[in-house]
Amino acid sequence: MPNQGKRDDPAFRMSRRKMMKGVAAVLGAMALPAKDAPASVWESFFQKNFRELSPEELKGVLARLEKEYSEKYKKAVTVRATPPIEGILFGYGLDLSRCIGCRRCVYACVGENNQSRDPQIQWIRVLQLNKERGVDLEDAEQYYNPAKVPEKGHFYMPVQCQQCELPPCTKVCPVQATWKERDGIVVVDYNWCIGCRYCMAACPYGARHFNWKKPGLPPAEMNPETHYLGNRPRPVGVVEKCTFCIQRVRNTPGRYTACVEICPVGARKFGNLLDPESEIRYIIENKRVFILKEDLNTRPKFYYFYAT
Amino acid sequence: MRKIWEFFKGTLVLVAKGSKAYYVWVFTLLCFMGIGFLAYLYQLQHGLIVTGMRDQVSWGFYISNFTFLVGVAAAAVLLVIPAYVYHWKPLKEVAVLGEMLAVSAMVMCLLFVTVDIGRPDRFWHLIPKIGILNFPQSLLAWDVVVLNVYLVLNLTIAVYILYNLYHKREPNKSFTTPLLLFSIPAAVSIHTVTAFLYNGLSARPFWNASILAPRFLASAFCSGPAFMIILFQIIRKYTRIEIRNEAIFKVAELIAYSMFINLFLLGAEVFKEFYSNTVHLAPLQYLLEGLKGHNDLVPYIWTAMIFNVSAFFLFLIPQTRENFVTLNIGCVLIFIGVYIEKGMGLVIPGLVPDTLGEIFEYSPTGIEILLTMGIWATGLFVYTLLLRVAVPILTGEFFVGEDGMKAVIVDTEFIRRADHLAEQSYRD
Numbered sequence: 138m139p140n141q142g143k144r145d146d147p148a149f150r151m152s153r154r155k156m157m158k159g160v161a162a163v164l165g166a167m168a169l170p171a172k173d174a175p176a177s178v179w180e181s182f183f184q185k186n187f188r189e190l191s192p193e194e195l196k197g198v199l200a201r202l203e204k205e206y207s208e209k210y211k212k213a214v215t216v217r218a219t220p221p222i223e224g225i226l227f228g229y230g231l232d233l234s235r236c237i238g239c240r241r242c243v244y245a246c247v248g249e250n251n252q253s254r255d256p257q258i259q260w261i262r263v264l265q266l267n268k269e270r271g272v273d274l275e276d277a278e279q280y281y282n283p284a285k286v287p288e289k290g291h292f293y294m295p296v297q298c299q300q301c302e303l304p305p306c307t308k309v310c311p312v313q314a315t316w317k318e319r320d321g322i323v324v325v326d327y328n329w330c331i332g333c334r335y336c337m338a339a340c341p342y343g344a345r346h347f348n349w350k351k352p353g354l355p356p357a358e359m360n361p362e363t364h365y366l367g368n369r370p371r372p373v374g375v376v377e378k379c380t381f382c383i384q385r386v387r388n389t390p391g392r393y394t395a396c397v398e399i400c401p402v403g404a405r406k407f408g409n410l411l412d413p414e415s416e417i418r419y420i421i422e423n424k425r426v427f428i429l430k431e432d433l434n435t436r437p438k439f440y441y442f443y444a445t
Numbered sequence: 446m447r448k449i450w451e452f453f454k455g456t457l458v459l460v461a462k463g464s465k466a467y468y469v470w471v472f473t474l475l476c477f478m479g480i481g482f483l484a485y486l487y488q489l490q491h492g493l494i495v496t497g498m499r500d501q502v503s504w505g506f507y508i509s510n511f512t513f514l515v516g517v518a519a520a521a522v523l524l525v526i527p528a529y530v531y532h533w534k535p536l537k538e539v540a541v542l543g544e545m546l547a548v549s550a551m552v553m554c555l556l557f558v559t560v561d562i563g564r565p566d567r568f569w570h571l572i573p574k575i576g577i578l579n580f581p582q583s584l585l586a587w588d589v590v591v592l593n594v595y596l597v598l599n600l601t602i603a604v605y606i607l608y609n610l611y612h613k614r615e616p617n618k619s620f621t622t623p624l625l626l627f628s629i630p631a632a633v634s635i636h637t638v639t640a641f642l643y644n645g646l647s648a649r650p651f652w653n654a655s656i657l658a659p660r661f662l663a664s665a666f667c668s669g670p671a672f673m674i675i676l677f678q679i680i681r682k683y684t685r686i687e688i689r690n691e692a693i694f695k696v697a698e699l700i701a702y703s704m705f706i707n708l709f710l711l712g713a714e715v716f717k718e719f720y721s722n723t724v725h726l727a728p729l730q731y732l733l734e735g736l737k738g739h740n741d742l743v744p745y746i747w748t749a750m751i752f753n754v755s756a757f758f759l760f761l762i763p764q765t766r767e768n769f770v771t772l773n774i775g776c777v778l779i780f781i782g783v784y785i786e787k788g789m790g791l792v793i794p795g796l797v798p799d800t801l802g803e804i805f806e807y808s809p810t811g812i813e814i815l816l817t818m819g820i821w822a823t824g825l826f827v828y829t830l831l832l833r834v835a836v837p838i839l840t841g842e843f844f845v846g847e848d849g850m851k852a853v854i855v856d857t858e859f860i861r862r863a864d865h866l867a868e869q870s871y872r873d
Binding site for chain 2: 340
């Protein structure tokens with residue numbers, strides 16, 4: 138056998154082992170469970186859409202995910218599915234006259250919401266704009282990197298999911314893996330999304346992000362307080378987005394989102410649009426407010442304003 | 446039932462037999478398919494990060510190829526219209542060849558969508574009842590429906606006609622004619638729905654122009670028939686099927702008209718954007734002249750423009766249209782021209798600059814190119830095998846034997862020289 142020598146060659150053995158490993162990984166990646174796969178893998182494969190789960194089934198799903206994440210991240214992870222609270226419609230205000238472009242909100246969000254660190258996924262994008270040209274997106278710069286902000290002649294506009302009343306992204310999803318909840322938050326079922334990225338083409342605000350690679354989330358940095366529709370760890374190949382920190386604002390009514398909490402200049406406001414006494418209502422009624430890309434009729438619940 | 450089984454066995458024997466050229470061709474395709482498959486395994490293992498796509502440009506080479514091929518699939522069948530109107534003699538042949546091209550192109554379309562999605566393991570979420578198909582809200586759901594209907598429709602017609610001819614029966618006209626007629630609006634609808642898929646997105650001004658669907662149809666009427674013209678010549682040279690020159694020249698003439706409409710619509714779009722000079726101009730500027738020093742697409746789109754315009758004149762002038770050298774040059778130019786214009790030239794500027802004004806230049810990676818070549822090879826492989834069975838049936842060299850059961854195979858060569866054919870018929 139002329140091939141015999143080749144077979145004993147370590148390089149050949151290596152490549153073969155690597156290939157077998159590759160094949161195994163592929164089966165894993167496709168999540169076509171092997172025969173002896175644990176029952177939980179099959180459960181995950183056949184899991185129904187979140188909105189079709191009965192309360193019993195939902196309980197099972199949450200328990201399974203908690204177990205899975207706790208093992209993976211070596212800490213006690215809770216996965217809740219707290220429903221919307223009646224009488225609340227979340228709204229957000231952003232004061233462009235205050236924002237200094239420090240991007241603390243970007244990283245607070247990444248930490249709170251378990252975004253991938255490698256590759257980096259950020260739900261908030263801060264645009265640097267020229268005061269002379271105003272809100273002109275053609276002129277926006279996302280990758281500004283001076284030693285100190287704010288820079289002279291510039292102002293800053295953070296953009297994240299605008300939680301539209303008429304979201305173009307949910308309309309186009311071919312499998313209803315994304316929808317608007319009763320409290321106005323647009324969510325994604327990461328276990329139902331097929332990763333076609335049609336919603337990303339449809340979103341006028343660049344608010345949707347795709348897991349091009351298995352998300353890299355170091356266990357030490359993982360936030361164990363999670364929500365099924367929010368910051369729980371995401372699998373590869375699905376879309377994710379800002380949820381107004383659904384795990385915070387639903388579990389503890391009145392609590393702020395991570396970006397509001399961190400903002401050093403108080404440029405970010407958050408509250409209940411249905412409450413006439415709320416700060417967000419005061420801003421809308423008394424300040425100069427605008428919404429982004431008003432002509433597209435998406436009706437954002439994210440209001441930019443100038444307080445001074 | 447046994448009859449069908451015998452027929453199926455016969456087709457298996459057929460595809461395994463052929464001339465040396467046939468074996469070389471099939472083997473080459475299998476090699477490319479193998480490479481493409483390995484590339485797909487690699488992509489599955491590492492995620493779509495191995496492609497050039499990112500959040501800014503979230504669709505790329507795969508979806509570009511998909512879009513172009515929907516056009517090819519649609520137009521292949523639309524050739525049935527002139528075949529009816531002008532009473533071409535090999536009507537059945539034209540219909541069957543066109544429908545099988547549509548089937549092959551559909552297979553490629555479905556493969557391109559499959560390799561593009563992030564979770565192919567969840568494809569069952571698209572199946573109504575088992576999963577949730579967001580119909581009629583999502584245009585992608587519409588596309589899933591019409592593409593599959595179209596695939597089944599064309600397969601049904603082609604197989605029905607061929608199976609009857611194999612049994613030396615005339616296909617039942619009251620069955621085939623309505624289906625054939627239905628396949629015409631179906632062809633228009635698959636391309637319209639695919640255009641609407643882009644058209645409906647208000648976030649992307651480059652696509653959100655109502656001229657998009659008409660442009661899609663006009664350009665499809667160029668690329669699909671251009672492929673058919675070359676195919677007709679190959680088939681009549683190497684098989685016994687006769688296709689008259691007039692039919693080929695008529696198709697070329699139709700291409701010239703379609704290309705005129707395509708160029709006119711493009712001109713209308715270019716005028717509107719450049720003259721009104723709104724913020725919506727940026728994508729077109731990026732495509733045609735580059736934006737802020739980013740001009741990856743510019744050489745490609747101008748190549749396409751030159752190809753399309755040259756081919757238009759080649760097909761318009763009777764002397765060059767009826768000369769097979771210039772005719773074939775025109776076909777190749779159009780196929781490449783439309784491939785660029787309706788592929789990358791359509792998808793990428795829709796996403797660049799992105800919705801927040803960022804310019805991210807996309808170009809496909811090696812993995813994307815290998816995988817794409819693999820899918821093209823798969824499409825050609827499917828078409829080759831379909832032809833391998835269809836051609837001998839159409840020429841009467843593969844039919845059911847005297848006992849009404851066993852298949853008789855006369856043609857064991859498939860791809861043969863025409864002089865060889867003549868010699869053989871002389872001996873007959």
